[in-house]
Amino acid sequence: MNPVVRAVDVGRGNTKFIVGIKEDGTPQCDMFPSQAAPSESLRDQDAWGAKRKTTTVPIEGLFYEVGPDVHLAADVFSANMLQNDHYCLTPEYMALLLGAVHYMQLEHIDLLVVGLPVATFKQRRWVAALEKKVQGEHQLGNGKRVTIARVKAVAQPTGALMYYGLAYNRVAELRKERSLIVDPGRRTFDWIVSHGMQQVEKRSHSVNRGMFDVLQSIADGISRTTASQYRDYDVIDRALREGKKPVIFQSDYDIAPHLAMALKIPEQAVAEMTRYVGDAADLKNIILVGGAAFFYRKALKAAFPRHMITELKDPIFANVKGFQYAGTAFSKTHQVGVGPELENPEVPHVLPRSAL
Ligand SMILES: Nc1ncnc2c1ncn2[C@@H]1O[C@H](COP(=O)(O)OP(=O)(O)OP(=O)(O)O)[C@@H](O)[C@H]1O
Ligand SMILES: [Mg+2]
Structure with missing residues (x-):
């Protein structure tokens, strides 16, 4: 039996996830706003009117309501919890992640791939702490439980790189090329420079200009x-x-x-990025993804007038689709849980070779 692989990208604006696999083998994406409304007790279920599309996840003694209709529940302050750099360790992050898992309707997941902002991903101890926290058995809403056997956190834009390779059938070439992946989101403007499938750490970063x-x-x-x-x-x-x-x-x-x-915001974000990336003369591909791609396109083109900028279809889901493809490929060629690239702490930035 094929291992069950799923992916979640908890952004500060939207939680994107793979809800299932379509008959043709392509991943089916869904999302909800990244807001979690905490309460001390379970809410009485919609006695009146239409049922609201949310689920309630119990975490550390509180109940967090998350889902597409969270605006009907959330108070205005809850969204702010996701602003700090180690947001991935907050109960709100966990609630969004498990909320996404709830909508997958699974009892067991062999490998869950999750994304983190580039700056957070650089903090190795947070990455390790997150993976440890997510792995294991969790309580979801309605008395349901899920077991997550293996977790892999990756920098968010690396998902888009994987997805680009597959969507454009350029996997072999990509392994030899340098690429810049730009991922503007709700709060952060992330970018990575990659050499082949490896992230060049000192040229990759994120800034709070979303x-x-x-x-x-x-x-x-x-x-x-x-x-x-x-x-x-x-x-x-x-x-x-x-x-x-x-x-x-x-x-x-x-x-x-x-x-x-x-429009000064995208200009400032791109200006900061060019301090790391330079004139990009050595970069073969510039790929623009993220939900805010449409508003950052102009500033990016102005900064790199001699490059063609590739925009991916459905840019908001590019990362999570890439996570899914990479996780699936990885689980097929490795027994999930004993992958040498993922286990070797010396090369934590190397994406699984089998990913593409
Ligand atoms: N269908 C959609 N629903 C909501 N927002 C959308 C949609 N399509 C594009 N967007 C845009 O996507 C933006 C958020 O982008 P995205 O979901 O990539 O951010 P994020 O990954 O959650 O945030 P961050 O990367 O800062 O953590 C919104 O501000 C909005 O402009
Ligand atoms: Mg994002």
């Missing part, structure tokens, strides 16, 4: 113009993605005058 800062900049502009305290970030986010005017105080609001200022 879509959240963009939304905050526009919200400040709206607040000034309307003499209010405008804070509805999700409305601005949707308006930017869909190219529509948001409705504010019952009227269509033109956010265009605030865009010049908001």
Whole structure:
């Protein structure tokens, strides 16, 4: 029987995961907002009205509600828990991870691949602590349990590199090339430079210049113009993605005058990245992924005018799909749990060769 492999990418904006494998063998992705609403007791299940799409995960004596409809439960402060660099060790992170596992509807997982921001991934003790914490048996909502036999944490953008190799059928070439993978998300702007499948650590990093800062900049502009305290970030986010005017105080609001200022965020993020990456003359591929790719495209093109920038389809799911493919390939060629590349502490940044 094939080992059961699944992947989760707990971002600071959205938790992306592989909910199952389609008949054609491709992974089926899903996501929910990365917000967890804690409470002391289990909520009475929806006596009135439609059932809300959430699940409740018990962790360290509290109950955390997570899922697509969490906005109906969450208080505004809970999202802030995911901001520190070791967020992967908070109960909120665990609740989101186990919430994703809940939606997979499995009792046993042989290998779970999880992603971390590049800066967090550099802190080896946090990576080891996370893997240890996630491995084992866990209680999910509704009295269900899951056993996770093996956990592998990887830097988030490495998933996209793996996915790119497969999607473009360039696996063999990629092994010899240098690539830059740029992954703007809700809170962090991550990038890695890879040589073949290895991450070049001193040229890879992340900075806190994500879509959240963009939304905050526009919200400040709206607040000034309307003499209010405008804070509805999700409305601005949707308006930017869909190219529509948001409705504010019952009227269509033109956010265009605030865009010049908001575009400074991607410019600053890319400027910081170029301090690590240089002019990228040695880089064969520049790959743009992450949910915020659409807003960072312009700044990236401006910084690397002589390169072609490759944007992956469904950029928000690129990392988690890559994790899934890598985990599956790895589990096929190694008995999960005894992989030499993964066990050797001397080469922790080497992706499993079998991944591509
Ligand atoms: N279907 C969607 N639903 C919600 N947001 C989306 C969607 N498609 C694109 N986005 C964009 O994705 C952004 C978040 O990107 P992403 O999910 O990659 O961040 P993250 O990985 O959770 O955050 P981080 O990398 O900072 O930890 C949102 O701010 C939004 O602009
Ligand atoms: Mg991300």
